[in-house]
Amino acid sequence: MTTPEILRGEALFTADAQAPGLLHLHFVRSTCASARIVALSTDDAKAFPGVVAVFCAEDLPIIPVWEIALLPEDFAQPPLAHHLVRYVGEKVVAVVAESPAIAADAAELVVIEYEPLPALTDMRDVGVEAAPVLFPEHPSNVCLHWPSDNPTPDLSGTEVVTSVSHSIPRLSCAPIEGHAIVATPQPGGRLEILVSTQVPVAAQRQIARSLQMELSDVRVVVPNVGGGFGGKAAGGVCEHVVVAAAARFLGRPVSFIEDRNANLSSMQGRGVRNHVKLHATSDGRVLAIEADSTADAGAYPNVGAVEPGKTRMMVCGPYGIAAANITAQAVVTNLPPVGAYRGPGRSEAAVMLERTLDVLADALCIDPVEIRKRNLLTADAFPYLAPTGLEYDSGTYHELL
Secondary structure, eight states, X not given: OOOHHHHTTOOOBGGGOOOTTOEEEEEEEOSOSSEEEEEEEOHHHHHSTTEEEEEOGGGSOOOOBOOOTTSOGGGOBOSSOOSEEOSTTOEEEXXXXXXXXXXXXXXXXXXXXXXXXXXXXXXXXXXXXXSOOSOTTSSSSEEEEEOOSOSSOOOTTOOEEEEEEEEEEEEEOOOSSOOEEEEEEEGGGEEEEEEOOSOHHHHHHHHHHHTTOOGGGEEEEOOBOOOOTTTTOOSOOHHHHHHHHHHHHHTXXXXXXXXXXXXXXXXXXXXXXXXXXXXXXXXXXXXXXXXXXXXXXXXXXXXXXXXXXXXHHHTTTTBOOOEEEEEEEEEEOSSOOBOOOSSTTHHHHHHHHHHHHHHHHHHHTOOHHHHHHHHBOOGGGOSEEOTTXXXXXXXXXXXXX
């Protein structure tokens, strides 16, 4: 429910926070999708009037962000790039100054020399012999893989087979408010973090982990949040970690308010390619589904990388499909990392199933609504165990249709 303060324009957000001695942080970001950092000069930026500090990866002792244990730690993201950059927009240098304008102007004086490297920007090229491997410590660009639980399903009775391949493109989450944080040092080496997030407990854990602090020494406060839609559903946010480390290092409050350009290019969701095959009878009753789903996790896999595991569980939707042969994987590319967005996993499953049902209906000259009626689970089917292992406790799908 929207509060009266928000309706009247009186609600306070992270950007409204004021603190004595507040400093402002601006990032210098990579202009290359894949490159080696050959040289980096920050002298002119440090000498700019009003600049308090300029930080590179070597200047702040931060453990790389690694939030999801299912992912190998080889893929952990350094909050500031160290030697290599893996996507356009990756953070390389942090400039801290007395005002946002000064920080932004000084950031223009940072000079970075890159040696471009081959870039992988299309997940369809993963596995191609000439494709570069993004992380030498990991043998391939596949960061997670889910094999089929039933690679040889019973396809007896099949009279019609419909195959569809489609892509769900990347999108920007685009909340009104992007990432926003104010970190304030407290007595005894503690930190108070005012942050726009959907997951305050996870944010506390990740900041404490990356800065090697006790959990009890990091207090996270969430004010009004100007939208999230999944884009703020990760605790391990590099911007947050760098701001917290800078505040701790300088002993002064530090603020970072993400601008629209940075938000559009970094807070992203979706990015999935599916191959789906439905086996059905000539009267439109679906007997089995076979599918392979590949998700582009971006340069540093996090929340978006685990979504195919959810998709494969939900791919049968509300229909009584007897057999399923589903494989899924997440791959790394030289694109921005992918996070959650509006029902991640479920939305992808719905698109791949419903689109293929429409194609099947067209091939059989059956009304799209009618073909769904013929396949929906009935009320007396519950509790129902789907072939993907998901148990349904109840449902009135015919009424909903």
